[in-house]
Amino acid sequence: MAENGTSVSIQDLSLSFGAVPVLHTLNLDVAEGEFIVLLGPSGCGKSTLLNCVAGLLDISEGRIFIKGKNVTWEEPKDRGIGMVFQSYALYPQMTVEKNLSFGLRVAGIPKDEIAKRIARAAEILQIEPLLQRKPAALSGGQRQRVAIGRALVRDVDVFLFDEPLSNLDAKLRSELRVEIKLLHRKLQNTMIYVTHDQIEAMTLADRIAVMKGGVIQQLDAPQTIYNRPVNRFVAGFLGSPAMNFIEGQLEGGTPAAFKTGDVSISLDRYAFDGAVNGSGACVLGIRPEHVVFGEAANSMPFATDAAVEIVEPMGSDTLVWTKLGGRNFSFRVEAEKTLRNGDPVRIGFDPARASLFDAQSGNRM
Amino acid sequence: MTAAQITATQPIQNALDQAAAGPYGAKPRHVSAGRIGLYAFLIVAALFFLIPVYIMIVTSLKGMPEIRLGHLFNLPGEPTFQPWLDAWLHACTGRDCNGLSPGFYNSVKITLPSVAISIICASINGYALTFWPYKGANLLFGLLVFGAFVPYQVVIYPLIIGLSSVGLFATLPGIIIVHTIFGMPILTLLFRNFYAALPVELFKAARVDGAGFWRIFFHIMLPMSVPITVVAIILQVTGIWNDFLFGVVFAGRSNWPMTVQLNNIVNTTTGVREYNVNMAATILTAAVPLLIYFISGRWFVRGIAAGAVKG
Numbered sequence: 001m002a003e004n005g006t007s008v009s010i011q012d013l014s015l016s017f018g019a020v021p022v023l024h025t026l027n028l029d030v031a032e033g034e035f036i037v038l039l040g041p042s043g044c045g046k047s048t049l050l051n052c053v054a055g056l057l058d059i060s061e062g063r064i065f066i067k068g069k070n071v072t073w074e075e076p077k078d079r080g081i082g083m084v085f086q087s088y089a090l091y092p093q094m095t096v097e098k099n100l101s102f103g104l105r106v107a108g109i110p111k112d113e114i115a116k117r118i119a120r121a122a123e124i125l126q127i128e129p130l131l132q133r134k135p136a137a138l139s140g141g142q143r144q145r146v147a148i149g150r151a152l153v154r155d156v157d158v159f160l161f162d163e164p165l166s167n168l169d170a171k172l173r174s175e176l177r178v179e180i181k182l183l184h185r186k187l188q189n190t191m192i193y194v195t196h197d198q199i200e201a202m203t204l205a206d207r208i209a210v211m212k213g214g215v216i217q218q219l220d221a222p223q224t225i226y227n228r229p230v231n232r233f234v235a236g237f238l239g240s241p242a243m244n245f246i247e248g249q250l251e252g253g254t255p256a257a258f259k260t261g262d263v264s265i266s267l268d269r270y271a272f273d274g275a276v277n278g279s280g281a282c283v284l285g286i287r288p289e290h291v292v293f294g295e296a297a298n299s300m301p302f303a304t305d306a307a308v309e310i311v312e313p314m315g316s317d318t319l320v321w322t323k324l325g326g327r328n329f330s331f332r333v334e335a336e337k338t339l340r341n342g343d344p345v346r347i348g349f350d351p352a353r354a355s356l357f358d359a360q361s362g363n364r365m
Numbered sequence: 366m367t368a369a370q371i372t373a374t375q376p377i378q379n380a381l382d383q384a385a386a387g388p389y390g391a392k393p394r395h396v397s398a399g400r401i402g403l404y405a406f407l408i409v410a411a412l413f414f415l416i417p418v419y420i421m422i423v424t425s426l427k428g429m430p431e432i433r434l435g436h437l438f439n440l441p442g443e444p445t446f447q448p449w450l451d452a453w454l455h456a457c458t459g460r461d462c463n464g465l466s467p468g469f470y471n472s473v474k475i476t477l478p479s480v481a482i483s484i485i486c487a488s489i490n491g492y493a494l495t496f497w498p499y500k501g502a503n504l505l506f507g508l509l510v511f512g513a514f515v516p517y518q519v520v521i522y523p524l525i526i527g528l529s530s531v532g533l534f535a536t537l538p539g540i541i542i543v544h545t546i547f548g549m550p551i552l553t554l555l556f557r558n559f560y561a562a563l564p565v566e567l568f569k570a571a572r573v574d575g576a577g578f579w580r581i582f583f584h585i586m587l588p589m590s591v592p593i594t595v596v597a598i599i600l601q602v603t604g605i606w607n608d609f610l611f612g613v614v615f616a617g618r619s620n621w622p623m624t625v626q627l628n629n630i631v632n633t634t635t636g637v638r639e640y641n642v643n644m645a646a647t648i649l650t651a652a653v654p655l656l657i658y659f660i661s662g663r664w665f666v667r668g669i670a671a672g673a674v675k676g
Contacts, residue, residue: 051569054569054573056569056572056573075572075575076569076572076573076575077572077573077574077575081573082573083569083570083573085566085569085570086566087564087566088566089564089566089567089569089570090570091567091570091571091584091585092589093588093589102571102574102576102584103573103574103575103576106574106575106576106580107575150570150574154574162566
């Protein structure tokens with residue numbers, strides 16, 4: 001991450017459609033050259049936020065700076081941004097070359113300069129053989145490449161991606177994901193990328209902003225968000241297979257303990273966010289891959305016996321479902337392990353890797 | 366059993382196996398009695414509705430003595446094109462005996478500008494309503510669509526007063542304005558629905574590229590609007606060409622369109638009623654919309670369907 005100044009700064013931004021509030025006094029600073037991913041379920045306001053940055057939506061409150069310039073009232077073209085859309089949004093009646101040059105022709109840039117920029121973009125994206133084709137004659141992946149090219153030729157500081165890979169099939173998506181990452185490394189531009197795909201978010205981002213209900217829930221590096229989610233929503237939204245949530249009681253004292261059913265888990269290794277204040281209902285979250293089983297479980301601070309209920313082989317590994325304190329509980333084993341329904345297993349985990357959430361507020365404890 | 370025998374019986378055996386195993390492959394199609402009856406009915410119905418056309422054509426090719434014999438369905442004994450020439454050049458409308466041709470040219474002079482102006486206005490309307498929503502845009506659109514349901518009779522008198530106060534009553538520009546106004550509701554609806562079905566991201570991309578209202582319209586939207594424009598042309602040409610009411614009220618005597626002239630020819634009763642000339646004149650008047658339907662029926666249906674489904 002290049003730590004040389006702020007590229008995009010969103011300050012106290014609010015937006016309402018009529019009486020319906022969509023974004024609530026939102027603040028976000030994006031460093032120069034940073035790759036920020038806005039992640040969230042549909043309807044969380046992430047695309048709306050991107051449209052506000054682009055200037056395609058008029059905001060209700062707050063202001064937006066790009067490269068230190070207040071662009072709150074500027075037209076999209078004057079903001080120094082390029083945007084890539086989910087549906088590609090290529091002009092269907094123009095060739096690829098005309099698509100790329102449209103914005104430059106509008107801006108009245110000289111012909112030889114346009115040709116130079118198109119040649120450069122086409123080379124970077126390897127679309128030279130496609131320049132004279134119409135969008136209808138391109139595949140989905142090629143279209144998205146052209147759409148990225150259209151942002152590229154604008155020679156801008158900030159790239160905005162609005163779910164650019166969501167219309168592609170799984171294979172192409174992972175290919176283009178790598179290409180976007182390479183592109184970012186090559187160009188070193190600031191990129192703001194909207195997606196609902198957690199894998200895209202984890203693999204691409206310098207920092208992820210997890211959004212829900214028009215509010216940024218957590219803004220942090222992917223690993224931090226994955227390992228130390230600030231609340232139950234973030235914990236449940238990231239990770240596939242999903243995190244196990246076990247409802248129970250927190251019992252104060254030294255050491256504090258988590259109780260559910262007849263199971264008691266000592267929390268002396270758990271790093272609380274602040275002081276433990278007494279007892280109360282809470283939820284323990286542990287990711288399936290942080291659970292060990294068999295002999296290794298005995299070396300864990302917490303271990304217990306369980307019985308296999310369902311086995312889900314996924315190829316690279318296998319997800320095993322069992323019960324812990326009377327609740328469904330899953331853990332991950334290597335694909336080679338052959339477990340059958342009903343097999344007794346010994347499972348264990350380190351509470352230091354778990355997350356504890358307040359049952360009421362859902363916040364991390 | 367020899368090898369030859371096995372080979373010969375093999376297909377039969379296969380068929381037997383299949384019959385035993387139940388349905389296999391494509392479902393066989395049977396022509397049922399009901400289907401034959403249905404098609405027979407449809408063909409008879411089509412022929413029945415074609416009878417008037419048949420009678421018009423044969424009558425227009427007969428001489429008056431032959432018509433007086435009263436054999437309506439007979440083919441012309443001595444085919445003649447004189448009625449067609451008369452209808453085009455010599456038939457009398459009131460005191461003038463110049464046939465339909467002046468009416469044809471009047472209709473062309475009315476239809477072409479009306480179609481062009483109304484489509485240009487409506488496409489801009491639809492584009493603005495879809496992509497540049499402003500306060501009250503929906504209300505305006507609602508009012509505009511409501512205009513499609515206002516009966517013409519209600520507005521004729523106010524329009525006459527209005528147009529004559531600016532000196533446009535009974536003039537060519539007057540009738541063109543009237544047709545443009547009355548085409549606006551349905552055409553705007555058509556274009557708005559077409560643009561609303563386009564991905565809005567196209568518009569956003571163009572804005573990021575720095576294009577303004579007119580540039581987006583002319584460079585992005587208009588080139589994509591060919592299908593809906595064809596539909597609009599068909600609707601307007603047939604509608605305006607077939608119009609009688611506005612023509613007779615607003616065009617003025619010297620600009621009367623073909624439909625009005627046709628009415629005058631058919632209703633002029635000086636001496637003999639020339640059925641053959643009347644038939645020829647009617648076919649000539651109907652020829653333009655008919656031709657349009659035949660050439661572009663496919664587009665027409667497609668556009669109407671598109672406009673109807675995507676509300």
